[in-house]
Amino acid sequence: MSQDPIPKSGIAPFETTLAQQGLTLTRGKTSVLQINVGLKCDLACRHCHLEAGPARSEAMTRATMAEVIAFASRGSFQVADITGGAPELVPDLPFLLAGLAPAVPTVMLRTNLTALSTAERLPLLELCRRLRIVIVASFPALTPAQIEAQRGSGVWDTSVAMLQKLNAMGFGRPGSGLELHLVANPGGAFLPQNQAAAEREYHRTLARKLDIEFNRLFVFANMPLGRFKRWLATSGNLDSYMDNLLRAFNPCTIESLMCRSLVSVAWDGTLYDCDFNQAANLPLGGRRIHVSDPAAQPAAESPIATGEHCYACSAGSGFT
């Protein structure tokens, strides 16, 4: 995509802040395989760190998916987490799901709900039910106005109808063994509310007003990357947002940052320490490695590539 470069903030480098606290960030045991299957999306949300949208065409091929499945099979991953863009729009997604399900104990599929809602996705939904795929759905707020300000007109109704349909299939219903988790993020240049309090409010509001049930809510900070960073810069909020993240830096979060236990594969097979580093073009530990490389499994204590966006993971009680 040819867009104007986004200006840098004036914040201290993340490694400098770690060093001032006597901290280093290296890998523990890698147990989560995150797979970004492509950047095409039916929406173009304001907070998207990958600038995914309808005009993007990058998509993982079946050949790369086969290499990802082989990597998953020879690793000791506990979780495979499939994301995008909208993964549902990648034609060979069913091939990937079917290959990963026997290789990894838990397979998660992220969805924006709207891309899952069309009639042509019914076979995919049935496959997810049969393979007991864990559905992780973006539902960033509890009012139509807040959701549509971030995601576009009409998204509230489609998302609510899709959640109700997932419940009707058993996802998120107690005793079904089919999990449905929700993901929320703030609507602007501020930090998210406490996750436990937000989860209680989501359970209460969605059950009472819309008869929707779900398992867990995950609350994430908006990443100062991609479309959200562009918006921060053009609205004059970039420096104040980064200052807020730095002021909220919490050294206790470093031990449990997701990059310590996760490896992320991009649509073209390149490995990264996390999905955010894909957006920042920072490959795994600073080295460009393909998923088909026999040495691709990162070792404990190996380095993690960082950037100023890492402040969003380490603010407050941590958001990954």
Ligand code: SF4
């Ligand atoms: S953004 Fe930085 S701190 Fe957060 S998971 Fe990625 S590498 Fe780790």
